[in-house]
Amino acid sequence: MTPLKLAIAGLGTVGAGVVLALAERRAEISERAGCAFEIVAVSARDKNKKRGCALEGVPWTDDPVSLARSDADVIVELIGGEDGAAYALARAALNAKKHLVTANKALLATHGAELAALAEENGVTLRFEAAAAGGIPIVKALRESFIGYGVHTVRGILNGTCNYILTQMEASGLDFTDVLAEAQRLGFAEADPELDVGGGDTAHKLALLSSLAFGVKPGLAHIGVQGIRHITFEDIGFAREFGYRIKLLGVARQTPLGLSQRVQPAMVKRGTPLAEVEGAFNAVVADVGAAGPFFFEGRGAGRAPTASAVIADLVDVARGTAGPAFGIPAAALKAVKAPPPDAHRSAFYLRFTVLDEPGVLAEIARRLADSHVSIESMIQRGRAPGEPVSIVMITHEAPEPHVSDALKAIAASDKVLGSPTMIPMEEG
């Protein structure tokens, strides 16, 4: 049988992993794919870097975009970045009628609808299992497995760095900056961690899952994003007292007023699946009407999980599994209709740092009552006499703007120090 010819752009940890796995399990992979894979061209910045994978005799180029002119049947794009070479190569590859397999969440969250349309116009396949939740086959599941009843909500832990940091904060009692520094030292966080800890990476992935689940154009415009920098060990400790853990979640939820998409730290009840996801693991819950929920957990990053997802896509391409990239034809992908801000209702964890003076609690309670926010449970804890006191409460469900308004009024009080902390409660 004719081998399927691959050109690989980007030979970092994932690209080298793909090359290695294709070589090490050549026979098994060919049997599953129905054909062999042959690497006919590669591109990377540094030709001389040690990668531990044999690429002797494989044509090398410094210009990734030129791979679109190779005789490859499939381009594997592992360069990264939403624009630049990755975008240029993706367009050129599809226009040259080459299948495209990519791990690039930023590219697809930004240009996914356009590239999906381009793939359809050219009669080729665009696949991106590795772009969200690494080796977990959630892209395939949302595209192909829940069609009978439809997805109502997708929520997940999609960034291993953040989950590692939050897990370590809980385990060590250290605050965000200390744990981040340690994570960077150990290689669990990038030198520039902003895309991870700021929530942007989770937003990219949520945009893809949301598109697959709800048939909307992938995009970041309607995703509210908050990272984890403001989470303190104190919050994590109080969460534990209330029976919760704090997790950075991406949540996309179909509501009567539109598709709500949010990335933010949330309080998740201990014992629910997402609350128990530890360390750098990723996990996704899909609510599928009467058929669900379904829960998936696994490694979301790193060489093997990501290369595993890339190879699954390559086998799909080899098998001729040629459905549309986001599950429905690109032309049918709808624009996101976001619900109005005051439609977002949730229960909230609130923490105030206050001067230990008579009337403080009364003032906070009154402001919340003025905004029609009612309190479900509360902890007040003194420190040493004269020192600031933490007042922590969990509210009943209320519209988010009501709670925000109350917090603004409360923050203005001279008895309240700093900004109150507000973390939504979320299903796990």
Add this chain to the structure above:
Amino acid sequence: MTPLKLAIAGLGTVGAGVVLALAERRAEISERAGCAFEIVAVSARDKNKKRGCALEGVPWTDDPVSLARSDADVIVELIGGEDGAAYALARAALNAKKHLVTANKALLATHGAELAALAEENGVTLRFEAAAAGGIPIVKALRESFIGYGVHTVRGILNGTCNYILTQMEASGLDFTDVLAEAQRLGFAEADPELDVGGGDTAHKLALLSSLAFGVKPGLAHIGVQGIRHITFEDIGFAREFGYRIKLLGVARQTPLGLSQRVQPAMVKRGTPLAEVEGAFNAVVADVGAAGPFFFEGRGAGRAPTASAVIADLVDVARGTAGPAFGIPAAALKAVKAPPPDAHRSAFYLRFTVLDEPGVLAEIARRLADSHVSIESMIQRGRAPGEPVSIVMITHEAPEPHVSDALKAIAASDKVLGSPTMIPMEEG
């Protein structure tokens, strides 16, 4: 676009669910599938039964096998049973070059390799997502998603009835027979529960997962099967004290000496994913070398989860996803090579009921030592004076036949009452 024509054999809870979901989400499903579905014939025992689904004008037959002569493109087999009408219809359908979608684990565990070969000979697709773990897309994942690194172990909770019973035993403190009776009253267990509680249903499903994961012919011959009838509340209570829960697991593990396949109750450490699966849920862990483990959890039975899986298969057929049924060509499926019995090593939970007399513990300890089985931890608990005493221990890892031999010798002692209980420890 031409609709894909379906004939449905069996209109029980799942069949009616498929008909209903196809009607209720007609537009969404057609968009995902790339074509409409049209039901052109149905077959069931009782034409007049109320099913809550509209089938007016659809040709009806009492003879399911005759559906193979209809003008359907796809036969949906929901009759059940490993032989009889289901097997006859499956063969006739494939020979008539019709795609076959089935939820029938017994059929495929027995005749899977033959039917897969028949599908290939006739150039049609055989799909069975609903046959294992209901709505969880584990069949697809094992067939398509873990190819790059390969599966080392699959282990799962594959029977919701057993997991419900074990969960309820723990929650209620009642013994097996009482909880089973209650489960039957509530409709969570069949009037004849043997296939579930005896482990046979789990074995059927394990045979399928094992075939998909390891490229072997599905079959029951090499699966050791033990059910849950012998599990007492006392065992569940001791498990809790040691930090474990008892779960009926199907485990298929590639070992250097062969493919080990077992269905049996196992002690699973609290806090691991499988230990925390509650009630009628199903769950599967796939160890995928450096890329894994991956964990999947969801509803394993009932109308919506099963119909959801059937519809996913129908969409695959519509999209032309035509890979082999078990992931590799039927001719390449290997016979199972089982490891020799003494290759099976495990740590074990052991419970002895003994007369409270001097020397009993010494005798048990000596017999275990004679068989080279060493003890990791132990609980001895007296009841009222003169009454029998439970001695419970967890061993270090040892070959299973060594432990069995020791137990036989111990059971022969006149100070030991009844048969000792032996439950392996398993990863969760």
